Amino acid sequence: MQRVLALNIPQQSAQRSRSQIALIDILAGIHAINIWARLGWRDTKRRYRRTVFGPFWTTASLALFVLTLGILWANLWGHDPKTYLPYLTAGMVCWSLFSAVSTEGGACLIVQETLIKQLRISYTLLVCATVWRNVIVFFHNLIIYLLVCIYGGVSITWATLLFIPGFILFCANAIWIVGLLGAVCTRYRDIQQLVGSLLQISMFLTPILWTPDQLKGRVALLADLNPLYHLIAIVRDPMLGVAPAPMQWIVVLAITVAGWTLLIRVMTKFRHRIVYWI
Amino acid sequence: MAGISLKNVTADFPIYGSQVSLRNVLFGRVVGGVLRRPSDTGNRVVVRALDNVSLTINHGDQLGLIGHNGAGKSTMLRVLAGIYEPSLGSVTVEGHVSPLFNVSAGLDLDDSGYENIVTCALLLGMSRDEIERKIPEIAEFSELSDYLGLPARTYSTGMLVRLGFAIATAIDPEILLLDEWLGAGDARFAARAAKRVEAMIERSSIMVLASHSDELIRQMCNRVILLDHGRVLADGPTTDVLDMYTRMNKDELLGKVEPDAANQDLNQISRQSSTAAV
Numbered sequence: 001m002q003r004v005l006a007l008n009i010p011q012q013s014a015q016r017s018r019s020q021i022a023l024i025d026i027l028a029g030i031h032a033i034n035i036w037a038r039l040g041w042r043d044t045k046r047r048y049r050r051t052v053f054g055p056f057w058t059t060a061s062l063a064l065f066v067l068t069l070g071i072l073w074a075n076l077w078g079h080d081p082k083t084y085l086p087y088l089t090a091g092m093v094c095w096s097l098f099s100a101v102s103t104e105g106g107a108c109l110i111v112q113e114t115l116i117k118q119l120r121i122s123y124t125l126l127v128c129a130t131v132w133r134n135v136i137v138f139f140h141n142l143i144i145y146l147l148v149c150i151y152g153g154v155s156i157t158w159a160t161l162l163f164i165p166g167f168i169l170f171c172a173n174a175i176w177i178v179g180l181l182g183a184v185c186t187r188y189r190d191i192q193q194l195v196g197s198l199l200q201i202s203m204f205l206t207p208i209l210w211t212p213d214q215l216k217g218r219v220a221l222l223a224d225l226n227p228l229y230h231l232i233a234i235v236r237d238p239m240l241g242v243a244p245a246p247m248q249w250i251v252v253l254a255i256t257v258a259g260w261t262l263l264i265r266v267m268t269k270f271r272h273r274i275v276y277w278i
Numbered sequence: 279m280a281g282i283s284l285k286n287v288t289a290d291f292p293i294y295g296s297q298v299s300l301r302n303v304l305f306g307r308v309v310g311g312v313l314r315r316p317s318d319t320g321n322r323v324v325v326r327a328l329d330n331v332s333l334t335i336n337h338g339d340q341l342g343l344i345g346h347n348g349a350g351k352s353t354m355l356r357v358l359a360g361i362y363e364p365s366l367g368s369v370t371v372e373g374h375v376s377p378l379f380n381v382s383a384g385l386d387l388d389d390s391g392y393e394n395i396v397t398c399a400l401l402l403g404m405s406r407d408e409i410e411r412k413i414p415e416i417a418e419f420s421e422l423s424d425y426l427g428l429p430a431r432t433y434s435t436g437m438l439v440r441l442g443f444a445i446a447t448a449i450d451p452e453i454l455l456l457d458e459w460l461g462a463g464d465a466r467f468a469a470r471a472a473k474r475v476e477a478m479i480e481r482s483s484i485m486v487l488a489s490h491s492d493e494l495i496r497q498m499c500n501r502v503i504l505l506d507h508g509r510v511l512a513d514g515p516t517t518d519v520l521d522m523y524t525r526m527n528k529d530e531l532l533g534k535v536e537p538d539a540a541n542q543d544l545n546q547i548s549r550q551s552s553t554a555a556v
Contacts, residue, residue: 003374004403011360011369035400042397046388049429118383119401120360120375187294272363276292 006032006122012272022267029124030175036125040132055140058096063144066092073209086152089145090239091208094170094232097138099199101174104130105181106192113278123267123274127179131171145239155241162238169252170235176259183266186277202228227255280373280453280483282335282358287367289328289353289508327353328364329508335484342499342516343488344523350508351488355379355455358486373483376402376451381442381460391417391426391433391441398445412448419474420444421467440467447474454482459494492520 005028010016029036048054070088074081108130115121185191203209205226212223223229230244230251237244328350335341335358343351356362357369359377384398395416399409417426420440422433430438443460460475461468479485479498489495495502495516502519504512512519 007401007403008374009360011371012363013368013370034406038397038400042386042389042393046386049388114380114383115401117356117361118377118379121401275361277294 004032004035006035006125007119009120009122011120018271019264019268022264022271025122025267025271026124026179026264029122029126030128032122032125033128036128036132039126039129040136043129043133044136055137058137059140059144062092062096062141066144066148069209077210077214082152085148086145086154086240087211087236088209089148090236091232093138093141093145094235095203095206095208096141097134097170098174098228098232099203100134100137101131101178102181102195102199103192104134105178106185106195107182108178109182109186109274110278116275116278123182123271124175124179127175127182130178130182131174134174135171154239157241159243160238160241162243163235166234166238166244169256170231172256173231173252173259176256176263179263180259180266183270183274186274187270206232208232227251231255279337281337282372282453282484283370284331284333284357285368285370287328287331287357287364287369288326289350289357289362290324290326290365293323293325327508328357330367331508331510332367333503333510333513335486337483339484339486339501340479340499341484341486342495342502343486343505344490344492344495344502344519345505345511349505351505352379352457353508354505355457355486355488358453359455371453374452375455376449376453376482377455378446378449378451378460379455379457381446382438385430385438385442387431388429390429391420391422394430394441395426395445398442399448402446402449404449416444416448419447419470436464443471443474447471447478449478451478451482453484454479454486456485456487458489459487459491492524496520 005024009021009025009028012018012021044055051057053060066085066089070085071081073079073088074084077084105127108126109116109123112126115126116123181191181195205222206228207223207226212220212229215223230248233248234244234252237248331350331354343354345351353362355377356379357364358371359375360369360371361377363369384401385394386397389397392413395413396409399412399416400406404412417423420426420437420443422437422441425433425437430441433441447460461471476498485498487495487498499516502512502514502516503510504519504523512522
């Protein structure tokens with residue numbers, strides 16, 4: 001029988017420090033793509049079962065939101081619906097992914113209690129399954145965006161290709177966010193509620209419904225100092241055929257490095273405690 | 279060569295989310311593990327499930343773990359599996375550990391029998407090729423035939439257990455850990471199931487079985503460890519330790535047992551808590 005590292009994380013010993021185990025957990029977890037892809041896909045299939053539209057219900061409610069409020073706001077603020085609707089839709093599709101992974105992140109280890117108490121399984125594997133499941137929903141939601149693009153006549157340019165690195169970077173951030181929340185929420189269950197309420201307010205504070213250039217003077221800092229703005233922008237801007245500013249890439253790269261460092265530190269310190277907390 | 283060695287292993291379970299009341303402490307005395315309030319964890323109450331355990335398990339050992347409820351048998355198995363890292367002491371494992379504590383871990387009621395076979399087998403560490411090779415044998419043993427194409431939620435409880443059992447026992451373990459005997463189904467199936475578990479044990483190099491059935495331990499094990507309040511009370515050939523256990527139980531019934539050190543600890547705690555309650 002072969003040895004699957006992600007299901008048999010080595011134990012701590014004189015030769016293997018906790019930080020090495022944390023790294024093995026992360027790398028082996030990401031590497032076990034056949035397992036987490038299956039787990040994530042299984043959750044998606046569950047949403048399809050015995051419903052006519054399955055995950056498209058999320059898509060449908062998002063579509064309703066974007067179309068009704070999009071037209072309303074375009075009129076209120078005097079935007080051209082042909083440019084505002086694609087902007088709003090792209091932003092909302094990205095935001096839904098961010099908000100879904102942040103909401104589900106807190107529970108991603110707690111709900112897998114049976115598995116965690118049976119196997120010395122990589123926690124990152126379970127994290128990846130959660131992110132993957134939501135990425136699948138994201139691609140469902142992209143359909144609304146494509147329809148709105150046709151309506152708005154968004155042009156495909158070279159910058160559109162930047163969607164690929166932007167999205168990969170976005171997912172890299174999703175993994176550390178889910179991993180961190182998953183670990184912390186096993187011990188402090190209140191965090192999950194806190195994240196929920198913070199998300200709600202962040203949606204309005206981040207330039208998704210409005211554009212950053214609507215802010216004048218010092219209030220403009222509200223957009224520039226908001227890390228979520230840059231994280232959304234590196235996916236949204238290429239979708240609109242615009243290249244994100246170099247500064248935005250730099251900010252997002254910095255967040256990614258900081259987040260992953262934090263994740264590795266937390267896993268080093270607390271990985272072995274999580275099963276006791278769960 | 280497979281082998282496991284434990285050196286001065288202590289496992290403490292912190293209790294979160296509940297102020298331990300006198301009632302809990304009294305209840306703890308009945309249930310098993312020793313409740314303590316060690317000075318190094320502040321005033322937090324912990325349950326000491328394993329207390330300074332040292333032992334070596336060698337290639338070819340078929341080890342039985344016996345003891346009352348809460349003596350530390352399950353914790354010991356989970357420490358061997360690396361699921362709980364000990365709070366003190368060290369565990370060294372040579373070889374690949376296959377814990378089979380819960381045969382229904384990983385089963386999804388919405389998936390079909392076949393899909394469940396693939397997912398569970400992946401989680402047990404089998405490769406895709408290995409699974410493809412073993413599917414006919416698993417299907418045949420589970421006796422589910424046409425049902426395997428239907429969602430697992432249509433199965434009876436017995437059928438579900440049979441499916442989980444058939445998958446779990448298809449592995450080729452090196453170090454096999456069993457928490458209670460894996461049994462399944464009606465009398466006729468139980469006989470086949472026993473044969474299958476025995477065959478699996480034959481394939482393994484080390485087997486550790488925690489059980490309350492003296493008969494089973496006598497039949498399957500060549501060495502037995504008696505645990506009490508998280509300590510190793512006896513370790514030796516099957517008959518010797520089982521006889522000692524039987525004698526001990528008899529004495530206890532007749533009320534000949536002196537309150538041991540653990541119980542004295544408890545008395546101390548209950549005094550502390552009662553003053554705290556005031």
